[in-house]
Amino acid sequence: MKAVVYSKYGSPEVLELKELEKPIPRSNEILVKVHATSVTAGDVKLRASDFPAMVWLPARLIFGLFRPRKRILGHEWSGVIEQVGSKVLKFKVGDEVFGTTSMLKTGAYAEYMCIPERWNHGVVAKKPRNLSHKEAAVLPIGSMTALYLLEKANIKRNQKVLIYGASGSVGSYAVQIAIHFGAQVTGVCSTQNVEMVEQLGAEAVIDYKKQDYVNLSECFDIVFDTVGKTSKSDAKRVLNNGGKFVSTKMLTKESPELLLKIRQLGETGQLKPYIEKEYRLETLHEAHQYVDSGRKRGNVSVIIQD
Incomplete structure (x- = not known):
């Protein structure tokens, strides 16, 4: 072979x-x-x-x-x-x-x-x-990582979620999975990827080359760093009281239960x-x-x- x-x-x-x-x-x-x-x-x-x-x-x-x-x-x-x-x-x-x-x-x-x-x-x-x-x-890798960390953040319907690095592998899945949970998603990406993140379903997209998300007047229930390039201290500036910060720098794990959830989301068209x-x-x-x-x-x- x-x-x-x-x-x-x-x-x-x-x-x-x-x-x-x-x-x-x-x-x-x-x-x-x-x-x-x-x-x-x-x-x-x-x-x-x-x-x-x-x-x-x-x-x-x-x-x-x-x-x-x-x-x-x-x-x-x-x-x-x-x-x-x-x-x-x-x-x-x-x-x-x-x-x-x-x-x-x-x-x-x-x-x-x-x-x-x-x-x-x-x-x-x-x-x-x-x-x-x-x-x-x-x-498997990107979607299970996104699902594991969003569940770790205890994501709920109608929460506001900011996804930093929304055009990457983990980020593109995180946008779709957060929408599946009923969250309102704001993506952060570079100029050339804004249209892509909009097509994934994000309600708002921040071009980090033009605006730093930490200066937003809006606050979020979850800030998800999918590329390991922002910090908890920065995220706290836009987090609601009790809001959660999660990052791909955190330990994650694979499990049959996570993969079966991903398979179901794929089969129902909620994850592409x-x-x-x-x-x-x-x-x-x-x-x-x-x-x-x-x-x-x-x-x-x-x-x-x-």
Whole structure:
């Protein structure tokens, strides 16, 4: 099978397309023919070993001190089950599934991969029926992060929610999920992304190049920093008494319950992935170069099977 691997940390050029043996599932695993994956912020950080100074050493001890332990990246994916292990109960051959590869020894930058039916750190579920594989593949990480943090903020109907970084992956999902909860959404983004955020459904959009949100006269019940570029002290200037600040810098988690909620939102049309660019497995390094540029809007999809 074809797979993109890396054996050292560095720029996108460390990613190499190679021929590897097709994996064989263990008794508790499913063999997935991967149709699509994505390039997330986590993928580029792991590739470059780009971690904050405070956590650099612990991160390298987890992911590989001198070279990466996980040679195949790709944190989220969608595909079709080709084989199931003898102890697998929830899935069968032919099921269309999507999920993550969090803390597994391999990732989704490959034509095939083996995934446990259940494990402590990641998730897998049947794919939303009305979404294509390329759409389903970019859902899990960003949408579960957005849902987890909005629920942590105890979001309620008719609340006013400000989403900082509304045009990114997490931000684009946060806008839609907050609307699903019945909130009034204000998005913050750059000039070129204002129209995109309006199309996602935000009632108001602040262009941060023209106006600093902290100077708004309006106050909010939740300020959600989806890009880790604002602070709680700044957010307090526009938060109501008892208002909540949440950020992607906070610890989040994946769970089957979150992924099932995301699947339902996708199937009912309340959550639609925004895909800005598509790449092939053969041009994956170009996708990483683009995400490294910091200009990404929404999600970047990688097509593996037509």
